[in-house]
Amino acid sequence: MSGNVRLLDDTLAAAKAEGRAALIAYLPAGFPTVDGGIAAVKAALDGGADVVEVGLPHSDPVLDGPVIQTADDIALRGGLKIADVMRTVREAHAATGKPILVMTYWNPIDRYGVERFTAELAEAGGAGCILPDLPVQESALWREHADKHGLATVFVVAPSSKDERLAEITAAGSGFVYAASLMGVTGTRESVGAQAEDLVRRTRATTDTPVCVGLGVSNAAQAAEVAGFADGVIVGSAFVKRMLDAPDAAAGVEGVRALAADLAKGVRGQA
Amino acid sequence: MPSNFFVPDPEGRTPSPEGYFGAYGGKFIPEALVAAVDEVAVEYDKAKSDPEFARELDDLLVHYTGRPSALTEVPRFAEHAGGARVFLKREDLNHTGSHKINNVLGQALLTKRMGKTRVIAETGAGQHGVATATACALFGLDCTIYMGEIDTQRQALNVARMRMLGAEVIAVKSGSRTLKDAINEAFRDWVANVDRTHYLFGTVAGPHPFPAMVRDFHRVIGVEARRQLLEQAGRLPDAAVACVGGGSNAIGLFHAFIPDADVRLIGCEPAGHGVETGEHAATLTAGEPGILHGSRSYVLQDEEGQITEPYSISAGLDYPGIGPEHAYLKDSGRGEYRAVTDDAAMQALRLLSRTEGIIPAIESAHALAGALEVGKELGGDGLIVVNLSGRGDKDMDTAARYFGLYDTDAEVTEDASGTAEIEGDVK
Numbered sequence: 155m156s157g158n159v160r161l162l163d164d165t166l167a168a169a170k171a172e173g174r175a176a177l178i179a180y181l182p183a184g185f186p187t188v189d190g191g192i193a194a195v196k197a198a199l200d201g202g203a204d205v206v207e208v209g210l211p212h213s214d215p216v217l218d219g220p221v222i223q224t225a226d227d228i229a230l231r232g233g234l235k236i237a238d239v240m241r242t243v244r245e246a247h248a249a250t251g252k253p254i255l256v257m258t259y260w261n262p263i264d265r266y267g268v269e270r271f272t273a274e275l276a277e278a279g280g281a282g283c284i285l286p287d288l289p290v291q292e293s294a295l296w297r298e299h300a301d302k303h304g305l306a307t308v309f310v311v312a313p314s315s316k317d318e319r320l321a322e323i324t325a326a327g328s329g330f331v332y333a334a335s336l337m338g339v340t341g342t343r344e345s346v347g348a349q350a351e352d353l354v355r356r357t358r359a360t361t362d363t364p365v366c367v368g369l370g371v372s373n374a375a376q377a378a379e380v381a382g383f384a385d386g387v388i389v390g391s392a393f394v395k396r397m398l399d400a401p402d403a404a405a406g407v408e409g410v411r412a413l414a415a416d417l418a419k420g421v422r423g424q425a
Numbered sequence: 426m427p428s429n430f431f432v433p434d435p436e437g438r439t440p441s442p443e444g445y446f447g448a449y450g451g452k453f454i455p456e457a458l459v460a461a462v463d464e465v466a467v468e469y470d471k472a473k474s475d476p477e478f479a480r481e482l483d484d485l486l487v488h489y490t491g492r493p494s495a496l497t498e499v500p501r502f503a504e505h506a507g508g509a510r511v512f513l514k515r516e517d518l519n520h521t522g523s524h525k526i527n528n529v530l531g532q533a534l535l536t537k538r539m540g541k542t543r544v545i546a547e548t549g550a551g552q553h554g555v556a557t558a559t560a561c562a563l564f565g566l567d568c569t570i571y572m573g574e575i576d577t578q579r580q581a582l583n584v585a586r587m588r589m590l591g592a593e594v595i596a597v598k599s600g601s602r603t604l605k606d607a608i609n610e611a612f613r614d615w616v617a618n619v620d621r622t623h624y625l626f627g628t629v630a631g632p633h634p635f636p637a638m639v640r641d642f643h644r645v646i647g648v649e650a651r652r653q654l655l656e657q658a659g660r661l662p663d664a665a666v667a668c669v670g671g672g673s674n675a676i677g678l679f680h681a682f683i684p685d686a687d688v689r690l691i692g693c694e695p696a697g698h699g700v701e702t703g704e705h706a707a708t709l710t711a712g713e714p715g716i717l718h719g720s721r722s723y724v725l726q727d728e729e730g731q732i733t734e735p736y737s738i739s740a741g742l743d744y745p746g747i748g749p750e751h752a753y754l755k756d757s758g759r760g761e762y763r764a765v766t767d768d769a770a771m772q773a774l775r776l777l778s779r780t781e782g783i784i785p786a787i788e789s790a791h792a793l794a795g796a797l798e799v800g801k802e803l804g805g806d807g808l809i810v811v812n813l814s815g816r817g818d819k820d821m822d823t824a825a826r827y828f829g830l831y832d833t834d835a836e837v838t839e840d841a842s843g844t845a846e847i848e849g850d851v852k
Contacts, residue, residue, distance in 0.1 A: 212715065212730040216612040217455050225598060236729050240726065258451055261716040265730030286455050287716075291443070312457035314619065319459070337457050338617040 156304030157276035162253040162329045163306075164363045165204050166385060172308045173281030175381035175421040177202060178366055179414060180257060180390030182209035182222065183239040184209035184229030190403045191229070192212030194410045195246040195254070198393065202418025206246060207284060207388070210239045210258035217259075217286050219341030224398060236266055240278045247279035255308065255329070257284040259291050263296070272299040282306025282329045297326065311357055313349035324361035329386040330386060331357055335369045341391050351383045387421050389413075428479035430486040430493070430690045431531070433641035434649045434680065444633020444720070447656075447756060449749035452632040453716045458612075460569070463620045468539050471680040473603025473641075476536060485530045489563070490520045492645065496653035496810070501780035502793075509807030510658065514650045514678060516814050517785065523815030524643060525556040525673045531642035533560035536623040543567040543622040547611045549576055549670065550741030550788060551583025552815050553627030558592035560625075568592040571611045573603035576740040581817050601734040604670075608718050628671025632719030636748050643677025650810050660806055664689040664799050667792040667812040669743035669762065672751045674814035679760065686739035689761060692751060693795035695737035695825060696764035704797050706735035707764040708747040709755050717746040736844065738767040738823065741788040741815075767801050769794040774817065786815035786825065806807030 169176035179198040183191050195206050203382060211234060213225035218226065231314035231345070244256045263271045275283070282305045288296060300307050306329025309371060311320055314337060324331055333354055336347030350367050357365045366386030370375060372395075377387045427652035444450045454462055470480040488493040495515040503511040516524035536544055544566050544789035548554030554570040570587055574596040577584050587594050600606035607718040615624045629636045629643075645666070654662055665682050666677035669692035682688040705711065712723035717732060724747035725733045754760030776797075777783050783794060789812070796811045803809070817820035817824065825831050 213600065213733075214609050216609045216718075217616065230731060236440075259716075261724075261726070261732075262723075263581070265715055265726060265728070278580035287453050289452060289454060289456065289459060292451055292453055310456045312455070312459075314457055314460040316460065323456070334457060337619060339613045379482075 155277050156333045156405060158253055158279055159304050159306040159329060162205065162281040164252050166330060169204055170364070170385060173301045174423070175384055176204040176366065176386035177377070177394055177414070177417050177421045178205040178388040179203040180207040180209060180388065181393055182211050182229055183227045183242040184211060184232055184234030185225040185226055185394070186403055186406070187232060188234065188238045188242065191241050191247050193215065193407045194397060195242060195370065196249050197407045198414045199246065199250040199252050200412025205253050205255065207255045207257040208239060208242050208246070210236065210256055210262055212258065212259040212262060215259065217339050218354065221394050221398065222340050232367040237260065240274050243275065243280045244278040253281035253374050254279065255282045255284060255306070256280060260285050260288040268295055268299045272303040272305055276303035276305055280305060282308055284308040284332055286310045290323050290393040293326065309338045310334055311353065313337055313347065313353050317356055318362065321359050321360040324357065324363060327363065330366045332388065333357055333365050333367045333384065335367050338369065340369060342372035342395065346376050346380055352382065353365055354384050374416045374420030377417045378423055381421045381423060387417065389417055404415040428483050430645050431471055431482045432644050433480045434644065436731070439753070440633065444637070444682050446750045446753035448714070449722045449752040450633055450636060450720050452719065453457060453721070454632045454719050456618060457616045458619065460559060461518060461608050461615070464539060464631050465535065468535055472538060473537060481534055482531055483756070486622040486645070489532065490526050493649045494518050496650060496657060498657065500779045502777050503777060503800065505601040505630035506797045506809070507803065507807065508805035509800035509803045509809055511796055512654065512774050512810045513783070513802060514646060514657065514810060515672065516646060517789070517813060517816035519540050521552070521556045521559050522818065523552040523556065523786065524646060524677060525553045526559070527637045527645060527677070528627065528673065529553070529556040529560045529625060532623070532625045533564050533566070534579065536566060536625065537564060541621055541623045544625045545571065545611050545614050545619065545622055546625045546627055547571050547604065547607040548627065549607070549743060550786065551576070551580040551587065551819060552741060552786070554588045554592070554594070555583050557625050558587040558590035561592060562590045569614065570594045571597050571607040571614070573607050575602045576604065578820050579823055581822070596649060603735070603740065605732065605735070605746070609624045621843070628673040629676050629750060630671045630718055630720060630722065631748055636720065636750055640676045640680060640750060641675055643673055646674065647679060647681030651676060654810060656794050660808065662808045662810045663690055663803055664691050664809045666691045666693065666792050666796045666799060666809060668693045668742060668788050668814060669747065669751060669819050670744045671746065672748035674709065674812050676750055678812040680826065683759060687785045688766070690754065690759060691795060691799060692760060692762040693765045694762055694765040695739055695742040695791060697738070699766055700764050704736040704739045704742050705764065706745060708745060708764040709751060710764045714752070720749050722749040722752040731759055739770065739787040739791065741786070742791065763795060765791045765794045771824070773797060775828065776777055783813070784817035785813055786817050787820045789814045804805040
């Protein structure tokens with residue numbers, strides 16, 4: 155069975171046809187439990203997210219700030235396995251018909267086996283992967299298997315990326331380009347980095363693939379601001395923080411739904 | 426004038442241009458760091474062929490560090506090593522008390538050349554942190570050191586030294602609160618502050634070019650030892666022995682001997698409470714290939730690629746990874762790696778102290794314990810060189826508790842510094 159890269163492309167194209175940016179939510183699998191995580195992913199999609207990135211937690215999340223580190227710790231202490239991540243993808247996709255990506259560090263996939271991982275993710279209905287510590291130069295094996303199984307390879311670009319490197323990255327990637335709004339790890343910020351708009355402009359000069367902006371976006375006003383210059387808005391830590399701050403799991407899921415609804419207005423310029 | 430002490434690999438045998446030692450190495454880093462890591466590689470390449478860089482570094486290594494370091498024969502210690510002759514390469518006599526200063530001065534000069542004004546570093550035992558804080562004081566650079574919270578407690582003396590030198594020391598409370606987590610936190614800092622900050626990485630791991638560059642700065646250890654052995658013993662050793670955490674002092678000793686096929690290269694990994702107990706940090710003995718902190722090498726991990734928490738009495742060896750060149754040396758058979766328990770290391774620490782009047786670091790004591798075994802295997806004709814990578818002052822609290830050296834009525838405050846894992850004071 156082939157993965158859902160086409161569904162991802164169509165979803166982003168549909169948002170563009172509506173004259174708006176897409177809303178992409180990040181939620182770690184297994185947080186606070188596997189079932190609780192699935193409920194949260196569904197709530198984000200029900201609330202108005204167009205795409206969800208399901209995090210596969212790692213013991214050493216060097217690109218994540220304290221909020222996602224805390225969620226990852228809870229998931230791993232709960233005994234999260236890659237099979238649980240696959241179930242999260244499968245159930246969320248089956249329930250909503252929307253594109254689901256996996257975001258993780260490279261070692262879990264390297265260890266699990268690239269062929270096994272891509273085959274299982276495609277079979278679960280996944281649309282692709284974001285692997286922020288796998289640079290394009292080290293990605294040939296991954297891309298071979300991702301292509302074979304119909305999965306997108308979303309690369310991250312950063313404000314420090316030089317133009318020739320942007321061209322190299324976007325030529326190898328698919329689905330969308332993840333433009334990091336600032337130099338730093340995940341986490342909510344007061345304002346979106348001023349470098350984001352310039353990075354989107356420079357990235358677009360190299361590709362027709364949609365360019366979505368993440369890192370630091372946490373509310374509808376920021377989403378609206380980013381939607382003014384990008385094809386998609388990626389929000390992660392703000393969702394996780396809602397769940398961490400909620401008095402119980404059910405309230406956390408409702409918090410995710412409410413934030414998604416709020417952000418969905420933002421990406422439509424209604425903040 | 427050729428440099429005497431900055432002696433990078435003359436043949437450029439390894440790594441490949443992409444930073445690979447066989448199947449190991451590479452550059453597994455976030456895009457935000459690619460430009461900075463590339464800048465380090467370019468600047469290091471330029472420096473390597475710049476006589477002015479070699480002159481500056483040589484001058485520091487002679488007049489500041491005190492190179493060459495002595496090679497000391499230790500006959501009373503060697504009586505316990507099957508009668509083999511044992512020589513110690515005295516990196517403990519370098520300024521700041523360990524081999525770490527060799528690499529730190531090189532990278533500090535690079536930091537200046539890159540126009541950066543701030544340095545960050547990780548540290549386990551605190552020796553790399555102290556060396557880094559020292560170089561930052563010398564060059565007027567801002568300095569932030571990340572250190573696992575457990576390590577700040579068991580190496581409190583070095584925390585005080587770093588702060589005395591003007592560095593900010595941040596106790597890292599995530600994960601296992603040891604060296605691996607300090608590196609995670611340093612990477613997070615680097616991503617956010619890369620414009621003005623150099624990450625002065627302390628071992629031969631990390632993304633290319635760090636494994637090769639850090640090795641080159643330490644290569645002087647083996648170059649000197651080789652020459653000194655020929656002078657003092659009249660021949661090359663049968664074995665070169667060093668402790669291995671990330672692997673910097675070991676590769677420094679080994680590298681100049683790699684072409685000498687008859688010299689065995691023996692790395693001693695921390696077996697903690699015993700490899701079979703699961704409480705160890707013996708990465709090459711018990712690990713599997715994987716990616717940690719920017720390169721592919723052996724790592725301690727579970728079947729789904731989660732890094733497992735290491736344990737060693739030695740903060741400097743308490744790390745679930747290993748430099749990629751060691752992985753390559755292991756797989757090729759050129760290097761041999763064996764595991765040494767906490768207890769064996771502590772016994773060797775006391776033995777060297779009492780037979781030779783030299784108190785080694787607990788890290789280096791792993792190599793000494795390995796040398797006692799190797800000596801017995803070689804017998805009376807054997808000749809061994811051990812890298813005494815650091816001095817033991819920083820470890821006196823751990824050792825005093827281990828051997829019961831405090832007066833019972835002296836005030837010894839209990840804390841969570843891992844002493845619970847040291848069984849009794851009676852050994």
